[in-house]
Amino acid sequence: MWIFRILYAVFVLVAFYLVRDTLGIGMPQAVLYSMGVIFAIVFIETLIADIKSYKFYGGLAGAVVAIIAAYFIASIFETYFNNDSLRLAFYFFALYLGVATGQKFSWIIENVLSRLMAKQPKQIKFSASSKVLDTSTLIDGRMADIVDTGLIEGGLVIPTFILKELQNIADSHDHLRRQKGRRGLDVLKRLQEQTAVPVEINNSDFPEIGTVDEKLVALAKKLKADIITTDFNLLKVAEIQNIKVLNINTLSMAMRQSVLPGEEFEISVVKEGKESNQGVGYLDDGTMVVVENGRKLIGKTVKVNVTSLLQTESGRIIFTKVKY
Numbered sequence: 001m002w003i004f005r006i007l008y009a010v011f012v013l014v015a016f017y018l019v020r021d022t023l024g025i026g027m028p029q030a031v032l033y034s035m036g037v038i039f040a041i042v043f044i045e046t047l048i049a050d051i052k053s054y055k056f057y058g059g060l061a062g063a064v065v066a067i068i069a070a071y072f073i074a075s076i077f078e079t080y081f082n083n084d085s086l087r088l089a090f091y092f093f094a095l096y097l098g099v100a101t102g103q104k105f106s107w108i109i110e111n112v113l114s115r116l117m118a119k120q121p122k123q124i125k126f127s128a129s130s131k132v133l134d135t136s137t138l139i140d141g142r143m144a145d146i147v148d149t150g151l152i153e154g155g156l157v158i159p160t161f162i163l164k165e166l167q168n169i170a171d172s173h174d175h176l177r178r179q180k181g182r183r184g185l186d187v188l189k190r191l192q193e194q195t196a197v198p199v200e201i202n203n204s205d206f207p208e209i210g211t212v213d214e215k216l217v218a219l220a221k222k223l224k225a226d227i228i229t230t231d232f233n234l235l236k237v238a239e240i241q242n243i244k245v246l247n248i249n250t251l252s253m254a255m256r257q258s259v260l261p262g263e264e265f266e267i268s269v270v271k272e273g274k275e276s277n278q279g280v281g282y283l284d285d286g287t288m289v290v291v292e293n294g295r296k297l298i299g300k301t302v303k304v305n306v307t308s309l310l311q312t313e314s315g316r317i318i319f320t321k322v323k324y
Contacts, residue, residue: 005155017081030153035092062102063095130200130225130248134216135165138184140230142248147197154226155198156191159219161205163188165212217241255285257316263306269297283318292321 070091074081081087135141170181191199206215213234220227226244238245269279272295279294304320
């Protein structure tokens, strides 16, 4: 290939030499013009050869920079480039040099274009809203265990008016009520000591609002937060006002062992049932299991077969009969 290029360059040079009189140019101009044509051909050939690669863009960028630089150099040293033929030859030489240099450093353009054109993976963002706790949730006691599982995201918010209500319950003269209040305070302490979920005591109050439930709803709206509760009435009030409510009782029911009619399992009969000859046992999650003709089996562990299920407001009841 190089032999062909050399022969072609010689041919161009001879052609300009032979027609120099016709073009009205001298020998130096004929040589410069022929060199310009040769450089132009090499330039075009070099670009076309790498048109599908980054070398093409590198050569093109190098050519542009070289032409601009050559123009300023020729303008600054105008006394040396007073001949148009010499100036043209210099431009062609600079053009070829720029293409060669640009292709050599094409990796710079490749890195830049690769970063600009690289598609960043789309990240799905999930919002973890804060959760406002009510008095019933703290008294219930299960919230601390749920937080320990790592299933709760977002901060926990305990309003000061809930804290005051809890303190009033703990100071009650009624023994049972006082025990509930103290348990709520113990649960609050556990929540503050854990580090998985941040806990905030919020001082916002709404003196114009009368009931605690209405204040909770107003605070949830203000913070754009959810409410965690075991209070059925608060759940309904919040849902009416389009506030998301997490009910611990609903979560507890959802986590209970799933059984279907016809399944078998073992159960310990611990007491008699309401109906004649019924025995009653409990699963690990507290679900009541009624054993037909199980009264005589109290204190024993037997294998039973599920006959039916009954869902009530207080929970689920599984009806079974002993498998002999």
